[in-house]
Amino acid sequence: MSGxxxxxxxxxxxxxxxxxxxxxxxxxxxxxxxxxxCPTYLALNDENDSPRGRIVLMRALVEGDLSLDDxxxxxxxxxxxxxxxxxxxxxxxxxxxxxxxxxxxxxxARRPLPAVVRLALGVFARPWALGTALAMGRLARGxxxxxLLAGVKGRLGFAFAMLQSTALPIKRKxxxxxxxxxxxxxxxxxxxxMEGLFAGTNRATARVLTVNDYRVVAAPGxxxxxxxxxxxxxxxxxxxxxxxxIAAFEKSGAELVAVNASGCGxxxxxxGHLLHDDPAWRERAERLASRVRDVSELxxxxxxxxxxxxxxxxxxxxxxxxxxxxxxxxxxxxxLRAIPELQLTPLVDADQCCGxxxxxxxxxPETSNAVLAxxxxxxxxxxxALVATGNPGCLMQIGAGLARAGSTTRVVHPIDLLDASYAxxxx
Amino acid sequence: xxxxxxxxxLAAIVGERQVLVRxxxxxxxxxxxxxxYRKQPGIAVFPRTRDELVQVVRLLAREGVPFVPRGAxxxxxxxxxxxxxxxxGLNRLTRVLSVDAENRLAVVxxxxxxxxxxxxxxxxxxxxxxxxxxxAACTIGGNVAENAGGPHCLKYGVTLNHVVALTVILPDGDxxxxxxxxxxxxxxxxxxxxxxxxGCFGVALDATVRxxxxxxxxxxxxxxxxxxxxxxxxxxxxxxxxxxxxxxxMMDQATIRAVEASIYAAxxxxxxAAVLLMExxxxxxxxxxxxxxxxxxxxxxxxxxxxxxxDEGERTRLWQxxxxxxxAMGRISSHLVVQDAVIPRTRLPEVLRLIxxxxxAERLSVCNVFHAGDGNLHPNIPYNANDPDESARVHRAMRAxxxxxxxxxxxxxxxxGIGLDKIDYMPRIFSPESLDAMxxxxxVFDPARRANPGKVVPVRSCREWTQAPATR
Numbered sequence: 001m002s003g004x005x006x007x008x009x010x011x012x013x014x015x016x017x018x019x020x021x022x023x024x025x026x027x028x029x030x031x032x033x034x035x036x037x038c039p040t041y042l043a044l045n046d047e048n049d050s051p052r053g054r055i056v057l058m059r060a061l062v063e064g065d066l067s068l069d070d071x072x073x074x075x076x077x078x079x080x081x082x083x084x085x086x087x088x089x090x091x092x093x094x095x096x097x098x099x100x101x102x103x104x105x106x107x108x109a110r111r112p113l114p115a116v117v118r119l120a121l122g123v124f125a126r127p128w129a130l131g132t133a134l135a136m137g138r139l140a141r142g143x144x145x146x147x148l149l150a151g152v153k154g155r156l157g158f159a160f161a162m163l164q165s166t167a168l169p170i171k172r173k174x175x176x177x178x179x180x181x182x183x184x185x186x187x188x189x190x191x192x193x194m195e196g197l198f199a200g201t202n203r204a205t206a207r208v209l210t211v212n213d214y215r216v217v218a219a220p221g222x223x224x225x226x227x228x229x230x231x232x233x234x235x236x237x238x239x240x241x242x243x244x245x246i247a248a249f250e251k252s253g254a255e256l257v258a259v260n261a262s263g264c265g266x267x268x269x270x271x272g273h274l275l276h277d278d279p280a281w282r283e284r285a286e287r288l289a290s291r292v293r294d295v296s297e298l299x300x301x302x303x304x305x306x307x308x309x310x311x312x313x314x315x316x317x318x319x320x321x322x323x324x325x326x327x328x329x330x331x332x333x334x335x336l337r338a339i340p341e342l343q344l345t346p347l348v349d350a351d352q353c354c355g356x357x358x359x360x361x362x363x364x365p366e367t368s369n370a371v372l373a374x375x376x377x378x379x380x381x382x383x384x385a386l387v388a389t390g391n392p393g394c395l396m397q398i399g400a401g402l403a404r405a406g407s408t409t410r411v412v413h414p415i416d417l418l419d420a421s422y423a424x425x426x427x
Numbered sequence: 428x429x430x431x432x433x434x435x436x437l438a439a440i441v442g443e444r445q446v447l448v449r450x451x452x453x454x455x456x457x458x459x460x461x462x463x464y465r466k467q468p469g470i471a472v473f474p475r476t477r478d479e480l481v482q483v484v485r486l487l488a489r490e491g492v493p494f495v496p497r498g499a500x501x502x503x504x505x506x507x508x509x510x511x512x513x514x515x516g517l518n519r520l521t522r523v524l525s526v527d528a529e530n531r532l533a534v535v536x537x538x539x540x541x542x543x544x545x546x547x548x549x550x551x552x553x554x555x556x557x558x559x560x561x562x563a564a565c566t567i568g569g570n571v572a573e574n575a576g577g578p579h580c581l582k583y584g585v586t587l588n589h590v591v592a593l594t595v596i597l598p599d600g601d602x603x604x605x606x607x608x609x610x611x612x613x614x615x616x617x618x619x620x621x622x623x624x625x626g627c628f629g630v631a632l633d634a635t636v637r638x639x640x641x642x643x644x645x646x647x648x649x650x651x652x653x654x655x656x657x658x659x660x661x662x663x664x665x666x667x668x669x670x671x672x673x674x675x676x677m678m679d680q681a682t683i684r685a686v687e688a689s690i691y692a693a694x695x696x697x698x699x700a701a702v703l704l705m706e707x708x709x710x711x712x713x714x715x716x717x718x719x720x721x722x723x724x725x726x727x728x729x730x731x732x733x734x735x736x737x738d739e740g741e742r743t744r745l746w747q748x749x750x751x752x753x754x755a756m757g758r759i760s761s762h763l764v765v766q767d768a769v770i771p772r773t774r775l776p777e778v779l780r781l782i783x784x785x786x787x788a789e790r791l792s793v794c795n796v797f798h799a800g801d802g803n804l805h806p807n808i809p810y811n812a813n814d815p816d817e818s819a820r821v822h823r824a825m826r827a828x829x830x831x832x833x834x835x836x837x838x839x840x841x842x843x844g845i846g847l848d849k850i851d852y853m854p855r856i857f858s859p860e861s862l863d864a865m866x867x868x869x870x871v872f873d874p875a876r877r878a879n880p881g882k883v884v885p886v887r888s889c890r891e892w893t894q895a896p897a898t899r
Contacts, residue, residue: 026761030462031754032501032564036540045473045519046447047500053455060454072451089563091689092757 012064016109017102017235022062024095028055034096037089039353040079043370048076051086051096058103068110077103079367081360082231083320083353088327097325098273104233117232120359124192124224125237134196137163141197150403155365158400165399166197169386169410170312172419175426177207181215183302187254188216188295189245189268192224193392194261204419205260205295211422212302219252227267228358230274242271243281246288257288260295260415262322262391263358268292269326294322295415296390299338300331307421309341314417315384316344317375317398318351319391332390335414339421345382349374356397372401379409388414428490430469433513436490437472440482445519447471456500456514460561461765464505464847468495468514475519477536477632484630485600487513493877494598496626498538498569501561503765504846506573506625506882515630517568523547524633531638532591532608537568537631544636553638556583559842560750568631574623576842578674578749579706581800583639585842587622592635595621595628598878608635620868625844626879628872642673642708646718647736647745650703650725651696655679655783655795658701659775661728662799665705666772668724670717675800676704676749682796685755686748693748694741699731703799704749752796753807759792760809764821768829770837772802781831782806789820793828803841804832845883853885862888 011019034051035041047053057073060066066073077100084097112118123129140146141163150161188205195202206216222245226238245268249257259265267274272286316336322328329351336344355361355371375398379387387398390413399411428436434448447453448470457467474480487494495509497516507514520536523544527533528551535544541562545554558577559565565575571593576585583589592606606618621628652658658677665675678686683695683702695702703725707717722733736742756763770778779795786793786808797805806828810821829839829852839845839852853862866889869876876886 023761027757029754029757029763030458030460031757032460032499032561033751033754035499035564045516047455048447048452050455056455056458065454066451070451072449076452088690091686091691091751091754093689094757 009063011062013062013068013106016106018058018106019062021099021102024099025055025059025062027092027094028052029092031091033091034086034089037085039081039083039085039355039371040367043367048072049079051094054080055094055096055099058099061103061106068107074107074111077107079364081320081353081355081357081371083357084324085320085351085353088324088351101230101233101235104231105235106233108233113232113234114363117359117363120362121229121232121234121237124228125241127223130192130196130224134193137197141167150400155362158365158404159362161400161403162396163197165396165403165411168200168416169412170416170420172416173423175207175423177210177422179210179213181213183213184215184255185217185253186214186256186258186298187219187222187249187252189222189225189257189259189261189264191261191264194264198392198395198413201260201413201416204413204415205258208304208415208418208422209258209295209298212299212304214258214298214302217252217254219248219254219257221248221251225264225267226274227263230267231358235274239274239278242274242285246271246281246284249288249291250284255291256298257292258295258298259292260390260413262294262319262326263393265292265294266321266325294326294328294331294390296331296335297328299418300334304335304338304418306338306340307418308424310339310417310421310424311341311343312386312417313343313345313384314386314388315347315379315382316350316414317347317354317379317387317389317394319389319394320351320353320357322390323351332388332414335418336388339417342417342421345384347382347387348378354394354397354401356391356393358393361397368397372397376401376405376407380407385409386417387411388417390414428492433490433492434470436486437470437483440486441472441474441479445473445475445479456497457508459497459500459502459505459507461503461505461848463764464508466505466508466510466847468509469511471514471516473516473519477520480517480520480630480632481596481600481602483515484596484598487877488598488600491875491877493880495879496568496572496630498566498572499540499564501565502569502573502846503767503843504573504840504848506844506846506879507569508847510881512880517630518566526551526638528553528638531640532635533638534633534635535567536633537566537571539567541565541567541570548638551638552641554641555589555636556580556639557586557589560753562750567634567636571622571631571634572624572626573842573844576798576803578676578746578798581675581798582671582673582708587619589637590618590622590634591637593618593621594632595630596632597629598873598875602632606635623844624872625846625883627869627883629878644711644714645673645706645708645742646714647742648705648707648718648721648733649695649736649745650705650730650733651699652701652703652730653699654729655701655779656776657729658703659779659799661703661725661730662775663773664724664728665721666800668720670707670720672705672721672800673708674704674706675798677795677797677799678702678704678749678752679795681759681792681794682752682756685759685794686752688758689751689755691747691751691755693744695748704745749796753805756794756807756809759794760811762812763807763809764825765843766804766806766808766825766828767840767843768804768806768832768837769841770802770804770832770835772800774835775799775802778804778831778835778837782828785824785827785831789824791817791820791824793824798841801841802837847882850883850885853883854888859888
């Protein structure tokens with residue numbers, strides 16, 4: 001070292017979310033170990049689309065070397081999937097997900113979000129609008145319209161293929177779940193998309209928890225967790241939705257909150273951070289966050305109880321917000337292993353993002369497809385009939401990708417498989 | 428040729444998406460793994476095929492434009508920084524071109540990530556032996572440029588020992604083959620010249636590298652010491668006993684604590700003053716005799732305990748902790764300087780003491796994590812750059828540490844290269860005649876000095892520098 005040392009510069013954007021996140025930026029030592037963990041870097045091979053590069057861009061915004069209005073910076077920040085795969089590779093513990101949200105919030109204050117994003121977020125923030133949209137989706141799915149249009153070129157066709165993929169690919173008998181409730185009370189987040197398109201999975205979640213001796217209670221008033229809004233930089237709407245959920249789950253009196261959508265689970269576990277600057281809500285948010293569990297965590301803690309044989313060939317894809325954001329990797333496999341005769345083939349790079357990332361696949365279709373391609377190739381290598389994954393975005397992204405590639409492989413939530421296994425046992 | 432015209436000409440070869448010309452998109456290429464330096468390129472170009480790379484280098488030759496090759500940008504000497512010139516990104520040339528398992532050779536493009544090569548040849552029971560700590564990110568091309576080392580180079584040798592042939596495009600656009608894949612080299616060892624030339628001699632289009640058979644047996648040991656001195660003495664005692672471990676690494680307490688606070692926590696004892704991470708490999712027969720010898724030497728040398736990894740999982744964790752240690756230091760303070768020097772192994776105890784004294788005198792915490800077996804030190808200092816006084820103390824300490832290493836009969840770099848970072852030390856360790864000889868060697872490959880200009884040898888050391896520009 002003959003002369004040069006890193007130097008610090010005064011902050012060019014004081015009192016912005018990004019400026020407050022500066023200590024997180026400082027943790028990065030620029031080692032580059034994150035590069036190969038980043039799906040957009042692997043797809044595009046440009047440091048601007050890597051975690052290390054985006055941290056350089058964020059720092060340049062704080063230090064005034066780049067302007068918040070710079071379109072190139074906006075592009076590269078927008079292009080991040082927010083999968084947080086980099087956090088699972090970072091020796092230094094850079095809180096990348098929080099930095100990304102702070103950056104997007106800072107940029108959003110300066111420029112309107114793209115119309116399609118605003119529309120989508122607006123729908124998600126309004127139960128009546130979302131309810132209508134999802135009902136139309138179900139209608140399209142039920143009448144076969146979605147299936148018909150799934151082959152149409154471009155994003156429209158992809159959207160219908162996503163919708164089509166939400167139909168349950170396995171038969172399930174009705175059964176009455178029984179358990180002794182000795183593991184304590186649990187409220188299940190019904191959420192927005194899950195209840196709209198995967199209502200069956202929500203019911204199944206309550207049943208498998210009951211079978212494993214949790215006492216399931218309702219939490220009227222809960223809904224969208226706000227993750228999509230937070231990831232896009234609309235922190236205010238995210239906070240409003242978080243407060244609504246906190247109040248609802250408090251009122252339910254449940255000891256724990258079970259979540260079957262890993263993106264929502266990751267968000268709810270970070271409610272404390274989201275409401276950190278709100279003195280009236282901070283403690284309540286932290287308390288609720290500490291009670292949130294992915295449904296697979298609860299089931300793994302209980303065993304889970306084995307079901308009846310389901311001789312299916314399955315591979316498992318780890319949702320980013322489960323494995324990278326919540327550091328949960330073994331419990332979903334424990335859920336699948338509780339099913340006798342289920343053949344589980346490992347998926348190469350199962351912890352790599354599929355390119356769904358909330359509404360990313362609708363606003364950044366090209367990159368999303370580039371990230372999805374290796375996932376589909378690896379799924380094909382397994383020869384599995386079903387891909388199990390515990391997040392609605394991933395289910396629809398992989399499901400649509402497979403359908404449009406002409407594959408017969410379908411997607412399914414691990415909970416639906418366990419539920420079907422229990423149903424057979426009960427019958 | 429103007430900046431815009433050059434950008435357009437490059438785009439005509441590789442396509443617009445493979446060329447960056449806007450300053451705001453070039454900012455991320457102004458630093459490599461050593462963020463103390465910022466030198467922003469004027470243009471960055473990323474060829475995707477060998478043919479594109481050849482055409483790009485020939486265009487730059489025709490136009491007389493300087494360029495800097497770059498792999499993954501994980502280098503730690505500022506070697507891949509292009510100050511206003513063209514940055515030649517090789518990270519999109521990622522194909523393993525062929526694997527010859529029988530002869531244990533692979534031909535790879537320069538952008539292949541080190542660990543990807545090992546992954547590609549794993550089905551044959553083979554691996555690529557040089558394993559820099561950054562192996563999950565760094566490229567073979569970058570390894571060749573820096574003659575990269577790694578923990579297992581103690582037994583298996585550095586990059587140079589694993590490259591048998593190179594196809595190189597010289598800065599003037601000529602393509603030459605150095606070395607030979609099929610046997611002994613005739614004549615001068617030109618591969619030896621090129622490996623470690625830090626991008627100043629040209630660009631490798633492909634490298635033919637040796638693959639190593641996976642050992643039949645591996646034992647990984649962790650010895651826990653209550654003083655750095657004792658750990659350093661044990662290191663010398665192990666080598667003196669005639670044992671050549673596959674790897675022999677030391678980490679001090681500050682490093683151990685940083686790693687244990689990270690996701691790579693390996694179960695190192697956080698109250699130890701130092702640990703030695705040792706690996707023995709080879710035939711199953713007899714290996715446990717050496718394990719016993721190692722354990723005895725460490726215990727006799729004052730180790731509190733010697734632990735042997737029970738399974739592959741524990742072995743991997745012990746190594747991941749070591750390899751991610753430098754990254755983990757980011758959690759200690761806002762900034763970090765990374766250092767690299769070599770000393771004769773027998774002088775480890777006294778030099779480590781000196782380094783500790785220098786750190787204490789400047790009120791700084793020095794984190795040592797290094798290849799003890801071959802005396803390759805990495806004293807790193809986390810600090811706060813917002814504090815000018817602390818920054819000045821870091822400067823002084825780093826200079827004093829390098830002086831201590833050179834005075835002990837050592838060198839200013841073991842594996843990170845000279846690059847920009849160490850260039851001022853060159854006149855201290857080499858005579859003007861030696862430096863001039865280096866300049867003349869470089870002129871054989873790159874008479875116009877367009878490849879990675881301003882690195883390795885200070886230009887004022889080249890005698891002809893003051894004369895007319897080099898002619899061909």
